[in-house]
Structures are given as structure tokens and as C-alpha cells.
Amino acid sequence: MGLVERDTLISNLSPPFDHLLATQFVDEFLSIERRFIQRDWEPAELDAGQFAEIAFRILYHLDSGNLNLNKEVKDCKRYLVNNDVPHSLNRKDVSHLSNVLGAIYEFRSDRGAVHISPTYSPNHMDSKYLIESVRWCMNEMLRIFWNGDREEVAKTIRELLQFDVPCxxxxxxxxxxxxxxxxxxxxxxxxxxxxxxxxxxxxxxxxxxxxxxxxxxxxxxxxxxxxxxxxxxxxxxxxxxxxxxxxxxxxxxxxxxxxxx
Incomplete structure (x- = not known):
């Protein structure tokens, strides 16, 4: 078994994650890692925004109890930071994740990765910023929601910090x-x-x-x-x-x- 296996991640996150969202979450993360190590900067930037969308929907589902596979990022975030509605998740955890996920999503859009222009060129520095932010969010979600032994999640987080091995x-x-x-x-x-x-x-x-x-x-x-x-x-x-x-x-x-x- 090499590093962290996809099915192991999914099975230890679902539950509490909805199974489809957990699968999308893990697959998007692994795709970003794989494209980044292959120096394919543009997809890494695009995928980071998709990762943020999925993570926001997961947080909204767990915090509100309502499952909506197509809920918009802005609506998820509005609920998560609204102090006038009931919440199930730790407010500080949600606040930190919402801020970083929001930065990933907005940075990707503002930089032009959604609508490629003749003057836009994906670069290593932008992708490096996004991949490290995505890694932090993944590790934080594992820390909070992993459904299993704490030593196992610590091992998983350590291994996720290593390079992928495309060869x-x-x-x-x-x-x-x-x-x-x-x-x-x-x-x-x-x-x-x-x-x-x-x-x-x-x-x-x-x-x-x-x-x-x-x-x-x-x-x-x-x-x-x-x-x-x-x-x-x-x-x-x-x-x-x-x-x-x-x-x-x-x-x-x-x-x-x-x-x-």
C-alpha cells in the first residue's frame, strides 16, 4: 500500500460526510496533488476552486443538517458565518476554514483561472499558494472529522504532506x-x-x-x-x-x- 489510499480516506470521512461529497472531496484533492507535482499549473488552479466548492458544501451540510449537492459557495459561506442561525460545528473551526476556503475560491476567480485570457499565464507561484492552502484545508478537515483512530489520522496527515509519486x-x-x-x-x-x-x-x-x-x-x-x-x-x-x-x-x-x- 503506497502512502494514503483513496478508499481509506473516503471510508474514514463518510460518515460524517455525505458519501458523494466525500468522494468528490478526496478525488479533487488527489487530482490537484497529482497535477501540481507534474507541473501542470493551470488545472491545479482550476481544481483548487472546485475543491473549495465541495468543502463549503460539506461544511454547510454538517453545520445546518441540510444536504444540498449544488448549493452555491456564497450561500454556504453566508450561512456558516451567520451568528443568528443555529450551528452544529465549532465556530472557530468553521471560521478558519471558511476564511481559507473563501480565499482559495476568490483568488482563483480574481486571477482569471476561470476565464483564461490571452494575457493570463498560470504560474508556479500562484499554484504553490493554492496547493498549500488546499493541503491545510484537507488536513484541518481530517483533524476535525476523521472517523477513526487519532494516531491513524496523524499518520495520514503526515503522509499527505509528502509528494505524490506519478512515476x-x-x-x-x-x-x-x-x-x-x-x-x-x-x-x-x-x-x-x-x-x-x-x-x-x-x-x-x-x-x-x-x-x-x-x-x-x-x-x-x-x-x-x-x-x-x-x-x-x-x-x-x-x-x-x-x-x-x-x-x-x-x-x-x-x-x-x-x-x-
Missing amino acids: IGVFGDIIIVQRTDLRPDEEILILLHYAGENGFSRRELGIHSLSSAPLVTNNIKKLSAPDKRQVIQLKNGNYRLTDLGSRRIRLELADKLLLSI
Whole structure:
């Protein structure tokens, strides 16, 4: 299982979220993350506004008790900030989320991402601002509404803060790194990044890597050595990235997480 699985997120948010809204919420978030890491700035900006719309409808539903899958953002926000109507949710939580979601929605519209003009060019800085705001909202919604173990939600939030891994392909039970330009140590690091906090066993790394068995073993030893310390073996025998390994992913291998350059 790599990082956070879509169905796990949905099942732990619905209930209390309406199932359709929970599915839209998670799918929109994952789409934004995937397009952002692929440097596809324009869809990231468009999707951020759609994410805000869905989140507003979820908050309106949970706060008012009324489910409306098509309610306008302005109407949702008007209700959420109205102190003269009954509310079910914590007012401070709703206030913070409404402010950030409103900024996402209005910024996207004001920048022109809805109606592309000849002079408008989506850029990295705008998308970076929006993706970080969307991540904060996702993590805050998980913190408040996750229907499960608190340690599990903490783990989920930590993993959501990591990069997506577009170069990893999952075909049934088969996991493969879909790049042919990686060194064995890089392939192992990317596989372990994909594996998240649970890591992979030596056997799983051997199955998922296309390197020879001795090469996999030798590179695990090198990455675990005192002069590297980028990989550590857990008590259950699995290997996972250390903070140094994650740092190398961010600083040196971010481009290689893409399916192609």
C-alpha cells in the first residue's frame, strides 16, 4: 500500500460526510496533488476552486443538517458565518476554514483561472499558494472529522504532506517504477517514499525493483550505512525512509518522481 489510499480516506470521512461529497472531496484533492507535482499549473488552479466548492458544501451540510449537492459557495459561506442561525460545528473551526476556503475560491476567480485570457499565464507561484492552502484545508478537515483512530489520522496527515509519486505504476498486485533512467539506489528511495511510514520488506523491494537481488541488497546496505542513514530498518523488518532520505527525495529526486521529464 503506497502512502494514503483513496478508499481509506473516503471510508474514514463518510460518515460524517455525505458519501458523494466525500468522494468528490478526496478525488479533487488527489487530482490537484497529482497535477501540481507534474507541473501542470493551470488545472491545479482550476481544481483548487472546485475543491473549495465541495468543502463549503460539506461544511454547510454538517453545520445546518441540510444536504444540498449544488448549493452555491456564497450561500454556504453566508450561512456558516451567520451568528443568528443555529450551528452544529465549532465556530472557530468553521471560521478558519471558511476564511481559507473563501480565499482559495476568490483568488482563483480574481486571477482569471476561470476565464483564461490571452494575457493570463498560470504560474508556479500562484499554484504553490493554492496547493498549500488546499493541503491545510484537507488536513484541518481530517483533524476535525476523521472517523477513526487519532494516531491513524496523524499518520495520514503526515503522509499527505509528502509528494505524490506519478512515476509509480500500480497494475493489480504489481507495483513498478515506470522510469528507465534511475540508478538502483534512486529506485529504492522512490519505492520507499511511495511505501510511506509502513515501508517495504526486503522481499517486496526485490519484487518491485527491476534490479538484480544482489544489487538491491547492496544498495539497501549503502543507504542504511552510517555515512548515509537515508534508510532504516523497522522492528518488523521493513525498511522505510529516514528524514535524511526524505530530504534527498525533496532536494535531489523531485524531478524523478515524475513519469517523464
